[in-house]
Amino acid sequence: xxxxxxxxxxVICKSGTSVKIECRSLDFQATTMFWYRQFPKQSLMLMATxxxxxxxxxxxxxEKDKFLINHASLTLSTLTVTSAHPEDSSFYICSATYGRVxxxxxxxxTRLTVT
Amino acid sequence: KQEVTQIPAALSVPEGENLVLNCxxxxxxxxxxxxxxxxxxxGLTSLxxxxxxxxxxxxxxxxxxxxxxxxxxxxxxxxxxxxxxxTYLCAVRESNTGKLIFGQGTTLQxxx
Numbered sequence: 001x002x003x004x005x006x007x008x009x010x011v012i013c014k015s016g017t018s019v020k021i022e023c024r025s026l027d028f029q030a031t032t033m034f035w036y037r038q039f040p041k042q043s044l045m046l047m048a049t050x051x052x053x054x055x056x057x058x059x060x061x062x063e064k065d066k067f068l069i070n071h072a073s074l075t076l077s078t079l080t081v082t083s084a085h086p087e088d089s090s091f092y093i094c095s096a097t098y099g100r101v102x103x104x105x106x107x108x109x110t111r112l113t114v115t
Numbered sequence: 116k117q118e119v120t121q122i123p124a125a126l127s128v129p130e131g132e133n134l135v136l137n138c139x140x141x142x143x144x145x146x147x148x149x150x151x152x153x154x155x156x157x158g159l160t161s162l163x164x165x166x167x168x169x170x171x172x173x174x175x176x177x178x179x180x181x182x183x184x185x186x187x188x189x190x191x192x193x194x195x196x197x198x199x200x201x202t203y204l205c206a207v208r209e210s211n212t213g214k215l216i217f218g219q220g221t222t223l224q225x226x227x
Binding site for chain 2: 006034046104108
């Protein structure tokens with residue numbers, strides 16, 4: 001149980017375009033979802049926290065107009081990287097939790113490469 | 116601000132050795148601490164979760180300890196195998212925010 005999926009697993013896009021990444025909780029209703037970014041050989045950095053039906057809370061230094069997060073249902077959150085640039089190339093990982101913030105279940109990640 | 120540090124950054128050992136990975140955190144106000152494994156280019160696999168009231172957790176060849184007052188945790192891997200080669204991440208969940216704060220990880224290589 002507690003499986004989280006991400007789609008796509010990898011994506012290549014041209015600079016200036018936008019790309020959407022989906023995060024789904026497959027067998028539970030996720031009250032809260034988290035988006036992380038991981039640069040090569042670095043740890044995971046929390047980008048934002050989203051609760052179903054409300055606006056996401058962004059961490060300091062993360063541009064909310066560039067990284068659009070939508071948590072429209074209890075099983076789906078999306079991250080849209082708008083006007084992507086090569087420096088946005090990274091590994092994006094989502095996680096989800098339900099009930100109390102007890103344990104987060106992580107997705108397999110999405111590798112974004114912006115050329 | 117919570118900071119999580121893992122030492123060493125990288126470790127290479129021969130197969131069969133027992134080894135210890137270290138994790139320290141600056142703020143003891145944590146809800147729990149979790150150890151993860153990450154294979155190259157992959158997501159995270161949760162290994163062990165220790166609640167703030169617990170001292171240790173065990174799963175197979177893995178044992179994790181927690182000393183909240185001193186801000187330390189260790190992950191002990193017994194009889195290491197080449198399949199254990201991966202990056203191991205330590206993360207603490209803050210009591211006040213619920214956020215999961217990660218360390219930089221220890222990259223382990225177990226040589227056959």
